[in-house]
Amino acid sequence: MKISARNQIPGTVKMMKKGPVTTEVVISIAGGLEIVSTITTYSAEHMKLKEGAKVYAVMKASEVIVGID
Amino acid sequence: MKISARNQIPGTVKMMKKGPVTTEVVISIAGGLEIVSTITTYSAEHMKLKEGAKVYAVMKASEVIVGID
Amino acid sequence: MKISARNQIPGTVKMMKKGPVTTEVVISIAGGLEIVSTITTYSAEHMKLKEGAKVYAVMKASEVIVGID
Amino acid sequence: MKISARNQIPGTVKMMKKGPVTTEVVISIAGGLEIVSTITTYSAEHMKLKEGAKVYAVMKASEVIVGID
Amino acid sequence: MKISARNQIPGTVKMMKKGPVTTEVVISIAGGLEIVSTITTYSAEHMKLKEGAKVYAVMKASEVIVGID
Amino acid sequence: MKISARNQIPGTVKMMKKGPVTTEVVISIAGGLEIVSTITTYSAEHMKLKEGAKVYAVMKASEVIVGID
Numbered sequence: 001m002k003i004s005a006r007n008q009i010p011g012t013v014k015m016m017k018k019g020p021v022t023t024e025v026v027i028s029i030a031g032g033l034e035i036v037s038t039i040t041t042y043s044a045e046h047m048k049l050k051e052g053a054k055v056y057a058v059m060k061a062s063e064v065i066v067g068i069d
Numbered sequence: 070m071k072i073s074a075r076n077q078i079p080g081t082v083k084m085m086k087k088g089p090v091t092t093e094v095v096i097s098i099a100g101g102l103e104i105v106s107t108i109t110t111y112s113a114e115h116m117k118l119k120e121g122a123k124v125y126a127v128m129k130a131s132e133v134i135v136g137i138d
Numbered sequence: 139m140k141i142s143a144r145n146q147i148p149g150t151v152k153m154m155k156k157g158p159v160t161t162e163v164v165i166s167i168a169g170g171l172e173i174v175s176t177i178t179t180y181s182a183e184h185m186k187l188k189e190g191a192k193v194y195a196v197m198k199a200s201e202v203i204v205g206i207d
Numbered sequence: 208m209k210i211s212a213r214n215q216i217p218g219t220v221k222m223m224k225k226g227p228v229t230t231e232v233v234i235s236i237a238g239g240l241e242i243v244s245t246i247t248t249y250s251a252e253h254m255k256l257k258e259g260a261k262v263y264a265v266m267k268a269s270e271v272i273v274g275i276d
Numbered sequence: 277m278k279i280s281a282r283n284q285i286p287g288t289v290k291m292m293k294k295g296p297v298t299t300e301v302v303i304s305i306a307g308g309l310e311i312v313s314t315i316t317t318y319s320a321e322h323m324k325l326k327e328g329a330k331v332y333a334v335m336k337a338s339e340v341i342v343g344i345d
Numbered sequence: 346m347k348i349s350a351r352n353q354i355p356g357t358v359k360m361m362k363k364g365p366v367t368t369e370v371v372i373s374i375a376g377g378l379e380i381v382s383t384i385t386t387y388s389a390e391h392m393k394l395k396e397g398a399k400v401y402a403v404m405k406a407s408e409v410i411v412g413i414d
Contacts, residue, residue, distance in 0.1 A: 006105035019366035021226035031099025037133035056136035063132035064106035067125035088159035090295035157297035169237025175271035194274035201270035202244035205263035228364035306376025312351040313409035332412035339408035340382035343401035
């Protein structure tokens with residue numbers, strides 16, 4: 001599926017922390033940076049996510065805040 | 070201000086497209102990638118955002134979807 | 139791409155209203171219901187969305203509120 | 208209360224999975240489809256949600272992504 | 277309709293700025309504070325929102341970031 | 346960091362409920378009102394949030410729904 005979400009950043013799952021309902025997924029991206037996602041534990045299991053998996057961090061443009069120092 | 074949003078990705082404003090209410094901000098980040106944000110035109114003007122400005126793309130972990138090929 | 143977003147509702151684009159930055163997309167789904175989405179006009183054009191197109195309305199579970207009468 | 212959220216899809220609670228903070232609610236809607244929501248366990252209890260309850264899945268238009276095959 | 281969104285802050289519409297697709301609504305709340313919302317212009321018109329109207333600013337708990345100085 | 350999010354409401358942490366992945370934070374604001382946020386437990390610990398702490402509830406304008414009675 002191709003989606004309207006403009007932001008699809010490639011990376012690798014570095015760490016996962018599973019709760020009963022929610023799972024935290026830490027994704028390593030370019031430049032030594034990380035993006036953290038929380039998804040349902042159901043989705044994490046259904047997608048068979050595990051450390052080392054190649055993934056995309058996907059964000060809708062309307063969810064992204066802009067910060068300045 | 071320090072915020073709970075886990076994702077604060079540094080970058081540079083590459084392009085802005087201003088509408089009457091909403092402004093689209095394209096941010097160049099590491100690895101030749103881009104993150105797109107839509108914010109209010111009021112905020113864009115209030116923050117004096119312009120092309121070339123050093124910014125952060127900020128996303129709450131709960132807003133990030135995980136994709137796989 | 140397969141995504142963690144649990145909600146992927148099939149439908150047909152019924153109407154589109156394009157603004158300079160944001161486009162409103164009305165999607166007809168099963169049961170005579172509609173789901174409305176706002177995306178960037180860039181995405182709408184890039185995906186070549188038009189009335190009659192077969193699409194999915196995709197929502198992350200954390201974005202869905204539950205209401206009762 | 209009448210709300211600005213354009214998407215208010217009627218359905219029935221099919222399954223709930225309660226965690227200490229977050230509860231997952233699976234809602235059956237028209238066409239044999241499902242919408243999944245995660246809300247606070249506090250809200251689930253406060254609203255007395257249970258399987259079989261008539262509910263609405265409510266989403267703001269800006270949260271809905273459009274996908275195509 | 278009663279909704280699971282935990283945050284329903286009462287206020288008064290102080291200002292509206294209508295774009296072709298998106299309308300910005302500035303809401304005065306207690307303590308001399310303001311909350312800004314962007315909704316579809318369709319919703320703003322459908323709800324007959326205008327300056328001085330008594331409204332609620334409604335936010336899902338998962339959308340709220342916590343900041344500290 | 347200064348952020349584009351228009352809504353930054355000052356308050357005091359009244360209660361916290363920690364789960365393995367997600368923590369619920371109840372913030373007292375002006376007018377005897379409360380705003381509830383769910384953040385990752387990692388963030389709550391990293392920010393050393395505790396009851397009585399002075400904080401801001403931060404919301405992007407696009408996340409705020411408008412309700413009327």
